[in-house]
Amino acid sequence: MQRILVIDDDTDICLLLRRFLSKNGYEVAIAQSGQTGLSLLEEFSPDLVMTDFRLGDLDGGQILRKIKERFPDVPVLIITGYSDIKIAIDVMKQGAFDYITKPLFPDEILLTIKKALGGEKPDGSSQTTVERETTTAKTPNKVSRAKPDSNYIFGSGPESKNLYRQIDLVAPTNYSVIIYGESGSGKESVAQEIHKRSKRANGPFIAMDCGAISKELAASEMFGHEKGSFTGALNQKIGHFEMANGGTLFLDEVANLPYDVQVALLRVVQERKLRRIGGNKEISVDVRILVASNERLMESCRKGKFREDLYHRFNEFSLDVPPLRDRKADIMDFAQFFLETTNAELGKDIKGFDEDVKAAFLSYPWYGNLREMRNVVKRSTLLSDSEYIESKSLPFEIINYSRLLFSEPTQPVVNEDIVPKQEEPAKPNLKSAALDAEYEMILQVLKQVNYNKSKAAQVLSIDRKTLYNKMKSYNL
Structure with a gap:
């Protein structure tokens, strides 16, 4: 061995x-x-x-x-x-x-x-078993209880059931599929499910994050390269297309692919043949392609970012993964799933969530979707010292979201260190007026983005730390 x-x-x-x-x-x-x-x-x-x-x-x-x-x-x-x-x-x-x-x-x-190791099988056998650390079989009428190290879960609400119907419809075919959805909403989970229900289920499922690859390396990662084909190519490398041969290739955030790579990709999609970088041999590939994007690819075509002919090749079928805020019936099932996996990781035995936490979870908009919920539950599980997760373990913006959303302060509450008290009658004060205007601007933007501080900082063209300091000064 x-x-x-x-x-x-x-x-x-x-x-x-x-x-x-x-x-x-x-x-x-x-x-x-x-x-x-x-x-x-x-x-x-x-x-x-x-x-x-x-x-x-x-x-x-x-x-x-x-x-x-x-x-x-x-x-x-x-x-x-x-x-x-x-x-x-x-x-x-x-x-x-x-x-x-x-x-x-x-x-x-x-x-x-x-x-x-010289191309030998590890134990001398004729075939290697590739066992993925993924979910167990999932059914559309309940949340799947996956292995603790799995990242994939599915819900049972009406939106989820509608998504399942579309997956059931397209999975047995060999259609290319565009999967739309916000970041963190589970687009790769859907791609995995399509693959598992397809005739290619016994083949490989290869995922490639097109947004995380530099322009220089995108073609090499996708199509592979031959030894010596460019500086640093000391060995032959097999690309994602070849690795997915006989199975499914999932291209996440496909709109981020460099334009020249899109040209090469179109040829491979059309002819089902590729050449590694620096190679002369044409290699046939049998791959089903699933792509994902958080923006409409037709809109990317109009902006000149994505080739329209490639879009039409991919658009044999499309489906939308709803954001978590539109899947209210699933929210607590998802939260319980993340609690169970985190319990296993931390060796804890927290049973669930108290009523205040449930209410906060159901009212919070979850702009980071499942990814944000997973992180919140992991943090809260770590901080919790009781049988049920309580509101004191939640981040401030989640447990106070409803109060922040519906509160309408009539006067800006400012730190006395910033605006000194004025004797009556008040005199015109340029500094105070500027602070009042700043307060109103910050409050208005926060409301527009539903108190998402990262988005608010972007809109205001300041960094997140500066925004936190200003919010603290204004007691926001």
Whole structure:
């Protein structure tokens, strides 16, 4: 059995990789610091090392040099975010075999590992089992109880049932689908569900975040590249299209793709053939394409940001994922799901939410959708010391949303340190007038954006910290 050493200071990633790789026939050891990982080299004698580039004590380059000094033949894979890819390429020049970008995709991990280990199956078998850490089977009449490390949940309200009907209709076909929805509303969850209900369910599901990839690397990530095709291309790389062959490719925030990549993508969509960057061989691919966007692609076409011919290729079917504020019947089911997963993470046994919290959740507009709710529940679970989450554990803007929304102060309440008290009768005061105008402007903008402070700061052209300071001064 081949051995893999995983070095990452993120506990969740370490545990996830150990579980996933063990299920695929590897013996795995984990270390949560560079020094710990290096100390395991002699004892564990790994056949391959996977290390995060950014660790608390050492970086990927330092770990690589120390490994190569003692075990020059052990391949090293660098785990990195998109923002660090240029650095990772430099580390590859120093001897790293390849890099894997976050978020981690099971198929890409296995392909890269098998390539680094000489193309052999980990346990000598003829087929490798790729088991995704995703949800259990979901039914439209209840919230699915997924595994604690799953990010995907589905509701049971009328809006959710309507969404399910559309998924049931299009999933068995081979149509391309455009999935519209706000950020954090669960567009990838819908894409996963379409894939799971399709004839391609046994094939790979590969997700690509088009908004997180630089213009220079977008084509390489999508189509792959040959060794030596550009500076830093020291090894052949398989792109997302090839990894998704026989399955489904999900392109999230597709409107962010560079225009020249859209041209190449149109050709692949039409002909189902691609060429890696720097390659001459045409490679046939059988891929179903699902795309997602938080803005209407036709509008992007009118603005010249997106090719209209590509839009029509994708628009064989489209559906909308409703925002959380429009799924009132699902809100507490979703909250309970996030509570259960957080209980498992933190080793707690909180049973639910008290009535004040339920009322606050149902009245709050959730502009960050499921992603915002998950973070709120995680924070509240961590802070809670009782059987039920109470309002004292919630962020201020959530528990006070209704009061802030409907309160209509007639006079600005300002800090006495800013506006000194004036003797009656009041005299004209330019500074006071300016502060009053500023107060009214801030209050008006806050109401317009439903007290979303990030959006308010953008509208006012100030940073969030400045807005907080001003709100504190005005007792808002």
